Amino acid sequence: MIKSVRDYLSLIKFSHSVFALPFALVTMIIALQGYNSGKMILEIVILIIIAMVSARSGAMGFNRLVDIKWDSQNPRTATRPSATGAVGTGQMIIMILISFAILVYVAWRLNPLAFKLSPVAIFLVCFYSYTKRFTTYAHLFLGLAIGSAPVASWIAVTGEISLVSLFFGLSVLTWIAGFDIIYSLQDVDFDSRVKLHSIPVRFGIVRSIYIARSLHILTIVLWFTVPGFAKLSTVYYLGALICSCLLIYEHRLVSPGDLSKLNVAFFNMNSIISITMFMAVFGDVILVPWLIN
Numbered sequence: 001m002i003k004s005v006r007d008y009l010s011l012i013k014f015s016h017s018v019f020a021l022p023f024a025l026v027t028m029i030i031a032l033q034g035y036n037s038g039k040m041i042l043e044i045v046i047l048i049i050i051a052m053v054s055a056r057s058g059a060m061g062f063n064r065l066v067d068i069k070w071d072s073q074n075p076r077t078a079t080r081p082s083a084t085g086a087v088g089t090g091q092m093i094i095m096i097l098i099s100f101a102i103l104v105y106v107a108w109r110l111n112p113l114a115f116k117l118s119p120v121a122i123f124l125v126c127f128y129s130y131t132k133r134f135t136t137y138a139h140l141f142l143g144l145a146i147g148s149a150p151v152a153s154w155i156a157v158t159g160e161i162s163l164v165s166l167f168f169g170l171s172v173l174t175w176i177a178g179f180d181i182i183y184s185l186q187d188v189d190f191d192s193r194v195k196l197h198s199i200p201v202r203f204g205i206v207r208s209i210y211i212a213r214s215l216h217i218l219t220i221v222l223w224f225t226v227p228g229f230a231k232l233s234t235v236y237y238l239g240a241l242i243c244s245c246l247l248i249y250e251h252r253l254v255s256p257g258d259l260s261k262l263n264v265a266f267f268n269m270n271s272i273i274s275i276t277m278f279m280a281v282f283g284d285v286i287l288v289p290w291l292i293n
Contacts, residue, residue, distance in 0.1 A: 018271045018274055018275065019146065019176070019270060019271070019274055020052065020056065020146045020149045020172070020274075021049070021052050021053075021056075021149075021274075022274040022275055022277060022278035023149060023150050023168060023172050023274060023277065023278070024048065024052050024149040024150055024152070024153040025048070025049075025153070025278055026150060026153075026168060026277060026278055026281045027150040027151070027153045027154045027157075027164065027165045027168050028044070028045065028048055028153045028154070028156070028157055029281055029282060029285050029286065030154075030164060030230050030231075030232075030281065030285060031153070031154050031157035031158050031162075031164075031165075032044065032157055033231070033285060044110070044156065044157055047106050047109055047110055047156070048110075048153055048156050048157075050102065050106050051102075051103055051106040051107065051110075051152070051156065052149060052152075052153070054099045054100070054102040054103040054106065055099070055100075055103050055121060055122075055125055055149075055152075056125075057095065057099040058095075058096050058099030058100040058103065058122070058125070058126075059125035059126060059128075059129075059145065061092050061095045061096040061099065062096050062125075062126045062129055063128070063129040064080065064081075064082035064087075064092060065082065065089065065092045065093065065096065066129045066130065067082075067129065068082055068083060068089075070194060070196065071083040073190075073194065074187065074190050075190075076186065076187065076190075100122050103118060103121070103122065104118045104119075104122075107121075107156075110156045111155075111156070111159040112159065113155055113159045113160065114152070114155050114156050114159070117152075117155065121148060121152060124144060124145045124148055125145045125148075127141065127145070128141045128142050128144075128145045131197075132191070132196045132197050132198060133196065133197070134197065135197055136197050136198065136199055136201070136202045136203075137199065138197060138198060139176075139177040139178075139180040139181050139184070139198070139199060140173070140177045142176055142177065142180050143172065143173035143174060143175070143176040143177035143180070144173055146172055146173075146176045147169040147170065147171075147172035147173035147176065148169060149169075149172065150165050150168040150169045150172060151165045151166060151168075151169040153165070162229070163229040164226065164229045164230045167222055167225055167226045167229060168222075168226060170222050171219050171222035171223055171226070174215045174216065174218045174219040174222065175215075175216065175219040175247075175270075175273075177215050178211075178212040178213070178215035178216040178219065179212070179216075179250070179270055181198075181199050181200065181208050181209075181211060181212040181215070182208075182209070182212050182250075182254055182262065183262065184198045184199070184200050185200050185205055185208065185209075185254075185259055185262065186259060186262055187200075188200040188201055188205065199211055205256045206256045209251075209254065209255070209256060212251070213251055216247050216250075216251070219247065220240075220243075220244045220247065223240040223243065223244065223277075224237075224240055226240075231285075232281070232284050232285070233284060234284070235280055235283040235284035235287075235288055236280050236281060236283075236284040238280065239276055239277055239279065239280020239281070239283070239284075240277070240280065242276050242280075243273045243276050243277050243280075246269055246272055246273050246276070247269075247273060249269065250269040250270070250273075253269070
């Protein structure tokens, strides 16, 4: 039983939820500023977390399902439960269907716009899995899929789309695309051999690192643009500054001649960035006003 749970958690890379979920919660916190009912707030928070976990579980399950052929050949991914058969094809299909069914149900519970857009969300998070087959810019599609989380979270609370959510979504898009380019450097030889597409395959390691840096410069610009559309102040700016410094440090860990710290740059640094941004918004919107009052 325990092994099965571990296999499923490994299959969907549950630990990587730390990338998207905090940014989804960020826009949720900002959008909830006008709510006074504690019971209603708690219900919305729980529903959004369930929706995000379900969407990610379904998307990761779908990705593992359609990538079995390549994952089983790639030494880096050959030990994944989907590639070894620890989690069978039928089990993955059931998990995917249940996950997306939960997502649609929760969207229905939230509001009409969330429900109407739930098929779009499912399409976005699944479509990415096919992009490496035909486009160099699959990283941007991954960024788009994960970057939709802050927008979806805002819609879940307000039933509408705003510039705040769009700018946060764009910042996640460029941030995710940038570090996915860095992460894919380790697969450049394998991807070239099996004819999978990526920016490192097309442009090489050196230029790919510069492309990732350019995307992350744009991420920083977007972080500092958000307060123009939201009621955010000093604590947020401090958090955005810390995240920017961490992003710069992340790029100092990786160079064309030394990819040995790639996993540290990918998981450790980006986890800290995501959590720091959440804490900055939480502090700015909730904690500081509570302490003052």
